[in-house]
Amino acid sequence: MIFLRRQMPLLIxxxxxxxxxxxxxxxxxxxxxxxxxxxKWLQIIGGFALVxxxxxxxxxxxxxxxxKEAGWGYSMVLYAGMLGTMAVGWWANGKESVEGVxxxxxxxxxxxxxxxxxxxxxxxxxxxxxxAYRSFRAxxxxxxxxxxxxxIVMMGRVPLGEYLxxxxxxxxxxxxxxxxxxxxxxxxxxxxxGAVALSFKIIFGVERSYLGGGKE
Amino acid sequence: xxxxxxxxxxxxxxxxxxxxxxxLLPLLYxxxxxxxxxxxxxxxxxxxxxxxxxxxxxxxxxxDPASKPELYPQAVAILRHAFKKNLRVVAMTLWVSGTGxxxxxxxxxxxxxxxxxxxxxxxxGWSPGGTAVIINMGQDLYNAFPSDYGxxxxxxxxxxxxxxxxxxxxxxxxxxxxxxxxxAWYVFGKDKYKFELGGGCTGVMAPGLYPLLRSGQxxxxxxxxxxxxxxxxxIGQKGRxxxxxxxxSATHVAIIVLVALCxxxxxxxxxxxxxQGSQS
Numbered sequence: 001m002i003f004l005r006r007q008m009p010l011l012i013x014x015x016x017x018x019x020x021x022x023x024x025x026x027x028x029x030x031x032x033x034x035x036x037x038x039x040k041w042l043q044i045i046g047g048f049a050l051v052x053x054x055x056x057x058x059x060x061x062x063x064x065x066x067x068k069e070a071g072w073g074y075s076m077v078l079y080a081g082m083l084g085t086m087a088v089g090w091w092a093n094g095k096e097s098v099e100g101v102x103x104x105x106x107x108x109x110x111x112x113x114x115x116x117x118x119x120x121x122x123x124x125x126x127x128x129x130x131x132a133y134r135s136f137r138a139x140x141x142x143x144x145x146x147x148x149x150x151x152i153v154m155m156g157r158v159p160l161g162e163y164l165x166x167x168x169x170x171x172x173x174x175x176x177x178x179x180x181x182x183x184x185x186x187x188x189x190x191x192x193x194g195a196v197a198l199s200f201k202i203i204f205g206v207e208r209s210y211l212g213g214g215k216e
Numbered sequence: 217x218x219x220x221x222x223x224x225x226x227x228x229x230x231x232x233x234x235x236x237x238x239x240l241l242p243l244l245y246x247x248x249x250x251x252x253x254x255x256x257x258x259x260x261x262x263x264x265x266x267x268x269x270x271x272x273x274x275x276x277x278x279x280d281p282a283s284k285p286e287l288y289p290q291a292v293a294i295l296r297h298a299f300k301k302n303l304r305v306v307a308m309t310l311w312v313s314g315t316g317x318x319x320x321x322x323x324x325x326x327x328x329x330x331x332x333x334x335x336x337x338x339x340x341g342w343s344p345g346g347t348a349v350i351i352n353m354g355q356d357l358y359n360a361f362p363s364d365y366g367x368x369x370x371x372x373x374x375x376x377x378x379x380x381x382x383x384x385x386x387x388x389x390x391x392x393x394x395x396x397x398x399x400a401w402y403v404f405g406k407d408k409y410k411f412e413l414g415g416g417c418t419g420v421m422a423p424g425l426y427p428l429l430r431s432g433q434x435x436x437x438x439x440x441x442x443x444x445x446x447x448x449x450x451i452g453q454k455g456r457x458x459x460x461x462x463x464x465s466a467t468h469v470a471i472i473v474l475v476a477l478c479x480x481x482x483x484x485x486x487x488x489x490x491x492q493g494s495q496s
Contacts, residue, residue, distance in 0.1 A: 024408075035351065039348045039351040039352040040352060047345075106316060109317075113313070117284075121285070125239070126232045126236075129231050129467070129471050130228040130231045132475050132478075137482045139482075150475075151476075157419070157442055158442065158469075159251050159465050162252060164469075177430060184423065
């Protein structure tokens with residue numbers, strides 16, 4: 001049992017990890033076919049992951065409702081929303097519109113999901129403005145540099161800013177193209193090297209947390 | 217409590233009202249300030265402009281309704297440009313929650329341009345797998361999407377004639393609001409299958425994509441509502457983005473003024489505290 005639970009997944013990870021790391025550099029048709037098959041599996045597994053996610057969400061909120069935990073009413077709303085959307089989705093065969101005519105599923109999408117998500121995002125503008133007023137202060141030299149850079153970029157990214165301070169557009173572009181790009185690139189290189197190191201650790205079985213559990 | 221202290225603890229609802237007015241008034245009374253075209257946006261425009269008729273452009277609409285205000289106008293402007301140039305458009309999404317919106321916008325712009333589904337454009341829809349879909353499309357497009365969003369088999373559609381994988385796509389543009397988005401299209405798509413790639417993203421994400429732009433990994437970048445407004449100006453069809461720029465201008469200036477005021481009051485308080493400290 002321990003072999004199936006521990007050594008077997010490690011072995012599969014190592015073999016497939018090494019094969020696909022090498023596959024990138026081998027343009028042979030057999031190698032390409034292997035990649036085609038593997039990515040198709042990934043797509044299928046992705047579909048199962050969706051089912052797993054929905055099931056898990058249902059379980060978590062069912063427990064909340066059963067125990068009548070704080071905010072269990074929201075879980076009820078979630079249940080109603082999910083079941084209702086799934087029902088109309090199945091009824092409409094997953095289509096938002098048929099020959100240009102909106103289905104019930106399309107109605108839920110266009111008149112509930114779209115405005116709700118849009119509203120959530122739009123509210124951010126108000127909170128950002130309030131937070132900026134309260135906390136964007138030049139308490140130190142570093143904060144002052146950040147503040148000046150932010151103000152220049154904010155001015156340079158809108159026509160009114162460029163109209164009031166014509167040079168703000170060029171300075172803003174320079175900040176984005178030179179300072180920002182170089183720092184971002186350094187971070188990206190660091191992250192990528194970290195990803196390579198982590199991949200090696202997973203392939204060679206040093207990093208095993210993805211197996212879960214921890215008990216032998 | 218001094219005036220500066222009171223101003224620093226101002227009721228946040230006043231700030232909300234200021235922002236609401238700065239958004240609403242310019243929308244009701246537009247000023248229409250001129251929009252300067254940046255090199256990043258011009259990169260995407262010039263490349264599409266240089267494509268010969270009936271070339272294949274892949275447009276991946278990788279966003280959901282939350283990013284609609286910024287990315288929807290970008291998508292509309294690119295589609296209008298592509299249809300005007302008589303290009304074949306292959307659209308898709310890597311974000312399941314954006315599928316309906318993507319189909320609606322594609323159908324709307326195609327109808328407005330007099331284009332036919334299956335002949336001039338196709339919407340492949342969404343497929344599970346995230347970045348794996350990009351690799352799968354690079355290997356075999358018909359394997360990744362055996363049928364389009366309307367359940368019609370993709371093989372045999374005139375719009376996809378001569379297109380077997382991403383290698384046959386002349387130009388791809390990803391309009392991404394996160395992951396998977398522009399970066400994923402470069403890492404898993406362009407790097408291996410060698411097609412030209414352009415990007416579009418929300419304003420918040422744009423600084424993070426500048427390294428890709430500067431190194432030529434993407435040949436252009438449309439950032440946020442400003443980028444969409446620039447693109448609308450380039451194609452000469454001003455729409456939602458240009459209309460929204462006045463509101464964005466006003467809110468940016470309002471936030472700058474608020475930040476300046478907050479710092480002014482902060483330094484006033486700090487000076488007062490120092491003076492009191494030196495007196496005692």
